[in-house]
Amino acid sequence: MQRWRPAVVAPWVAAAVSTVLLILTTPWSDGGDSDFLDGRQLRLMAPAAPGGGWDQTSREMQTALRDLAGRTEVYNVAGAGGTIGLSQFARYDGDPTQLMVMGLIMVGAIESNDSPVTLDSTTPLARLTTDYEVVVVPADSAVRDLNDLVGRMKQDLGAVSFAGGSAGGVEQILAGLIADAIGADPGGVNYVAHSGGGEALSTLLSGRATAGVSGVSELEGQIKAGTVRPIAVSSADRLPALPDVPTLKESGVDVELANWRGVVAPAGISAADERALEDLVVRMTQSEAWKETLQRRGWGDATLTGPEFETYLRTERQTVTDVLVKMGIA
Amino acid sequence: MDQLLTGFADALTPANLLWALVGVTIGTAVGVLPGIGPALTVALLLPITFRLEPAGALIMFAGIYYGGMYGGSTTSILLNTPGESASVATALEGNKMARSGRAAAALATAAIGSFVAGTIGTIALTVAAPLVADIAIGFGPPEYVALMAVAFVTVSALLGPSLLKGAASLVIGATLGLVGIDTLTGQSRLAFGVPSLLDGIDVVIVVVALFALGETFAHLVAGTGASRVEPLRGAAVLSRDDFRRSWPAWLRGTAIGFPIGSLPAGGADVPTFLSYGLEKRLSKHRHEFGHGAIEGVAGPESANNAAAAGVLVPLLTIGLPTSATAAVILTAFQSYGLQPGPQLFTESGDLVWALIASLYIGNVLLLVLNLPLVRVWARLLTIPAYGIYAGVLLFACLGTYAAGGTTADLMILTVLGLVGLLMRRADVPVAPAVVGLILAPLFEQQLRRALALSEGDWSVLVSTPLTVILWIVVVLALIAPGIFALYRRRRGEPAPAEREHAGDPR
């Protein structure tokens, strides 16, 4: 009887119970109502911390894909403009169940971080959304409009400080492009980098920086409340959300920049898998859930797939590399 | 006030109370685990909550948020393994108390302190938010430089008996803080081409390595694995004397935590260290510091929770998410069609008040659930050390993996664990390293930002009244101990032994 003491038996009972629970909860086939990829589960990497644009995109995709491809698993690999996630993603060579959200920021980060892994190690599937940038000044700033700001930049480039997100990110690229377009030296732009839009905004609100650059959807509330004053947007045409704000081009600065986000698969997947995944993503962008998402988040629909997307990617890479080299950060 | 009551009415339905319970439970669970903070948890749960009505989802998030803050203190006190940087200060005295058999008292003062701070913080959030936000907006890079200087001066209390060893630890932390991409220029420093190092070494990994792994390795080397950590002693959970010493510390911790938490770059860790320093300086029982002084638990733990409420000030008043958790809560707001920004309060008042009411309910629930459990938790210490530390190792690795998501992070964890062991063997305190890791990069970034904005003019550092006041505080903090000593001598009191045998400063 001695060997059946509770102290001896209890751990084994607990282990057995937990094993049964594990087996019961293992989703053997949760392919939804689709036979896509033989019902295998898709895994989607958000190469950033929870809460940011890529994380939001991934989680919205997860919701929109539910009806089309069943349960999709989203996970975060944060850091370094997405290049840490990218270097890990490159290991899934040939696996069509792995996807990763990416965008312009990653294109820039690859250059500025000298990342050993580039987007060549992926199969680009589609561009999904765009979010434009807006140049703002504090509400009580003496800067009237973009022309005024440009005038000050021409006079003393270093005295005009831009507060924005991470070094080599979209905001710094935009500041560099503006300087380049007005004939100033992009390398001399006084850009003060912050680890996030919120932090940059707080520096701007403290009145220390001349201007701020940020995503439109991030600043919409501040603009409406009047704490910051928008002076230009980076889109080709005026934005529905900010109809009174002129584009950079209207103000005579020939720059257009979209903070686009897209999705890629690993390199080395079969052509058939690539087509199937592209088709899936396109169907997702046509779903009601996705349209509602774009509306709610204030993202522009920018669906672009196949060779067109690959060409676009190449030109974006060229533009970004050029300006980053001129600014001395690539 | 009416609105707050409406908020309570929205939040206080049986279904919502159930969600609060779920939230608090999950929050405590993730808080206990290093690396898996409330931000990640809320992000993971967002898709589920889309199907909930807003009040239900928000109340669950609030529970997770405060639960996470609370859970961290339990492991800090019992196992000397803080799960995040804001719990490090709690571990310093809390674990010493647990080792002398007073775990229940330490847990109780942490629980009540969290409740007091959370309550006052929530009230302050409703009453003083706009005022605090006004001051917070004024904080630009020069102000942060001055604030960090205040923090650096104050943390000398953490350095332990040997100045050389304390400073060595501080610099080791600062060195770890250098690793990764330089925010201002985008160049990588000390990353040696390793992708996992590009984004810097996560504070969580350093905390887990230096505390949890260092402790485990120390037991391994000493061969004390079969011992029990500490049997329970003492009947009362919180004696009258404990209470008398705790309550002023709760209030002081709250007073430090809330305003600094509400600063856009304040965070919850800086105020906990400030509070520890303050308590040590003010305490009549200074000789107990380093051996388990209850003020050293009560103060930092309240500061931690008050800061958690403070973080919501910029979020709700100016729509500025200043922490990862705040950013995720903002995402949740957006998914209910709310626009982040200064008009959050006016445009979506109902939801905001429901959130505030939820925070309060979460707080009460935490106290009600945790106070009776204090003795249960404390029993954890009767498990033999090999069981505890094998479990700590398991959760430390889980947390590290969750924080970084790569196996390289586990390697970094192991290496830093060995550094932690060496520091322990050399009697070098590990807490200053965490302080250095947090403060040094902030100080560097803000200083360089300030200078970039002023085009290299150093006078920007004293350009506003606020900066001047903060620098005066720095000077006062530097000369205050000397003046105190002089004053005591005049009155014929024996000066407190400055170099008392603080024993084991870990």
Next chain:
Amino acid sequence: MTEDQERAQARASALLGLIMVVAAVVVLVDAANLRESDDALGPAAAPTLIGLLLGVLGGALVVQGVRFLRTPQGSALDPRRLRRLAAMVALLIAFALVLPILGYVVSSAALFAGAALLLGAPHPARVVAYGWTLAALAFLIFDRLIGLSLPTGPWGF
């Protein structure tokens, strides 16, 4: 504190100081290789300062430790203890390597069992059962319930 313990402490101080001095050199070399910017304080300023402090404080620790150790007769650290430590480090590295292949539950249960045995647990079989239960519960809560995606083996957990 006995003399032996003091000697051990002095030895550890000296070793830590030595590592700090080596790290100081690495930090300073790394700082020297950074691209200078035209800012008042460039990216190399902080590493240079910290590198110097690291070197000075590390040097002081070495001096302090060595002065104490000058007295002869040194008994090295018990090799059995060092072997245990080496085994633990190997276990952690092995855990990091097999985690993506064998999945969270199996690797963690092995880690728990290995660590507990190294720490001196008396009943090997029971430790395995405890480890398995703990790992399985952690996986159930964090992966299945909360949705944190932990690595899985071919068997799905």
